[in-house]
Each structure stands twice: as structure tokens, then as C-alpha cells.
Amino acid sequence: xxxxxxxxxxxxxxxxxxxxxxxxxxxxxxxxxxxxxxxxxxxxxxxxxxxxxxxxxxxxxxxx
Amino acid sequence: xxxxxxxxxxxxxxxxxxxxxxxxxxxxxxxxxxxxxxxxxxxxxxxxxxxxxxxxxxxxxxxxxxxxxxxxxxxxxxxxxxxxxxxxxxxxxxxxxxxxxxxxxxxxxxxxxxxxxxxxxxxxxxxxxxxxxxxxxxxxxxxxxxxxxxxxxxxxxxxxxxxxxxxxxxxxxxxxxxxxxxxxxxxxxxxxxxxxxxxxxxxxxxxxxxxxxxxxxxxxxxxxxxxxxxxxxxx
Numbered sequence: 457x458x459x460x461x462x463x464x465x466x467x468x469x470x471x472x473x474x475x476x477x478x479x480x481x482x483x484x485x486x487x488x489x490x491x492x493x494x495x496x497x498x499x500x501x502x503x504x505x506x507x508x509x510x511x512x513x514x515x516x517x518x519x520x
Numbered sequence: 521x522x523x524x525x526x527x528x529x530x531x532x533x534x535x536x537x538x539x540x541x542x543x544x545x546x547x548x549x550x551x552x553x554x555x556x557x558x559x560x561x562x563x564x565x566x567x568x569x570x571x572x573x574x575x576x577x578x579x580x581x582x583x584x585x586x587x588x589x590x591x592x593x594x595x596x597x598x599x600x601x602x603x604x605x606x607x608x609x610x611x612x613x614x615x616x617x618x619x620x621x622x623x624x625x626x627x628x629x630x631x632x633x634x635x636x637x638x639x640x641x642x643x644x645x646x647x648x649x650x651x652x653x654x655x656x657x658x659x660x661x662x663x664x665x666x667x668x669x670x671x672x673x674x675x676x677x678x679x680x681x682x683x684x685x686x687x688x689x690x691x692x693x694x695x696x697x698x699x700x701x702x703x704x705x706x707x708x709x710x711x712x713x714x715x716x717x718x719x720x721x722x723x724x725x726x727x728x729x730x731x732x733x734x735x736x737x738x739x740x741x742x743x744x745x746x747x748x749x750x751x752x753x754x755x
Contacts, residue, residue, distance in 0.1 A: 470547070471592045474554055481558075492565035493558060495611055496585050503589035506603065510595065 468507055475500045531560060531577055535584065536701050542587075543705035550591055557584045575619050576682045582611045582674060583702055598659035605663075605670040612674045621678065634732065638665045638739075660746055668738035675699055675718070676725045676734050684726070692722040710749065717741045 478497050482490050538556050542549030560581055564574045586607040593600045615621075639662075646662035649655040675695055683691035696718035703714045721741070725734045 468592055470550060474588075478558065488565050488567050489562055491567070492561040495614055496557065496561060496588075499585050499589045499607055499611060502607075503592055503603075507592055 468511075471500065471504055471507065475504055525573075528573065528577060531580060532697070532701070535580070536704070538584075539701050539704050542591075546591070550588070553584060554588055557581050557588065570619060572682060572685055575615075575621075576679070576686060579612075579615055579679055579682060580698065582608065582615065583698075585611060587702070598663065601663055602666070605666050608670040608674055612670075612678055616678060621682070635665070635669045635735070638735075639669075642666075657746075664739055664742045664746070667742060668735055671699075672731055672735045672738055676722065677731055680722055680725060689726070692719065692726050695722045713745070713749065 475497070478493055478500065482493050482497055485493075534556060538549065538553050542553055560577060564570075564577045566574055570578070586604055589607055590600060590604045593603055595603070642662050642665045646658050649661055650658035675698070679698065680691050680695045683694050687694055696715055699718040700711050700715050703711050706714075721734045721737055724737065725731065
């Protein structure tokens, strides 16, 4: 099963901050901005979810 | 030079600089990358109808979008590569449907059934090499057809077809150049190898307009790469 070997050079906290900033821009911006940034936000959100699930799973495996 | 052509050249050079920055200073490079991609996506978005230049610049941003997501997925080689190339296939299909790209006699994704067939065969080969022979690098057997498919529908099927409408024969060199921008982190030797391979693939696609030929050649290229230049696969 997949586990996180180590935290990368760029911390996942940056991903969270980036995702929140882009979500704010999408929410507060015009329709044009929303259309433009939607694929980027979706991809970042999927990456975030994968990272979150695997991180929780890694912690669970290490605890067991 | 028209302003849109100037913008395109600025975007290409900017992308090369940002990619270099990312491989040298990951944290700073990542922030610059994120702002760069977001800005171009917003500037090129058009509510009425996209021009082909705007479409090409947005298509150019597909790989950076996936690169940003990939930076965080510090998983094993197999999983991070799998996710990265699935992202590329997904976003490419999204934009192709969004822009409703149709090229006469130039299929952008060919017939997906053939590619799924190739994936199925490679999946069986992967299972056999893993469970019967306990081969250490069995994952690559499955990954190579997927990598080739993602690269072909993105670089040849979508990017080169769009660039061809704008730049004509120059699109061959342009596609090879864009392919190389994203290879900077593997070192100069690999950049030279990849540039030569990309030139051959793009020229063949330009002449034959047959994505299957470039797909098969791409698989052969990656197999040779795995045999003679394993550093690309992190081995």
C-alpha cells in the first residue's frame, strides 16, 4: 500500500495555503476568473485529498 | 510582431526560467510557478470565444498545473508518476472538450480503445513480472504505455495540432522545445536526448498525422531510456 516516505522539499502546508488563496480568488473573483482557475483548483484539491488520505493512513500504519 | 506572439514567447521563456528556478530553489520556485500559472490562465480566459492563440497558451499551462500538484505528491516513484500522468490526461481531455477542439484528419487522442488495450496488455505484463518473476522494476512495465499515451495526446495530439494552425512547420521545433522545458530537472544530457527524440516524434506526426506511430515510437523511446538512462526513473 502507498505510504508517505518523507515530507517533500516543499511542505504540504504550502499546498493548503495555495489552495485556500486560489479558492478565495475563485469565490471572490468574476465569472471569468472562476472559469480560468477551476481546473487548477480542482487538480490542487485532488492532490490535497490524496495527500491527506495517505498521510492519515501512514500515521495509522505506524501506530499499529 | 503581434502582441499575442510576443506574449507567447514571454510565456515560453518565463516557463523555462521558472522551471529552472523550481529545480534549483524549490520553495521560491514553487511560489513563482503558482503565481505564473494562475496569471496566465486568468489573462488568457475569454468569456466570448477563445482565439487559437489564447487556446494554445492555456493548453501550454496544462503541464505546469500538473507539475504544481506533483510537487506535493512525494510518494514512491510508481504512484507519483501514475497520478501525475493521470492528471495530464484528465486536464487535457477537459480542455479539449471545453474548447471543442476538432482537427480534420488529425485525431487528437486517436481511438482510446487501442490505448486501453495497450494498457491492459502492459497491466498483465506488470502482474506477471511482479508476481511470477519478482522483478524489482515491474511497475515501469505498466507505466510506460500510460506515460506515452499522456505525452502523445498532450504534446502531439493537442499542442502540436494547435501550434500547427498558428506557426505551421515551426510547430515541430516548438513542441520539441516545450517538451524539453519540462526535462530541465533531469540534467543537460537528458535534455539533449529528449530534444532529439521529441524532434523525431513531432516530425513524424507532422508528416503522417498518425498518432499511433508516434505512440509506438514513444513507448520504444521510453523502453530505451529505461535500459540506458535509468536516472530518469529514479533508479
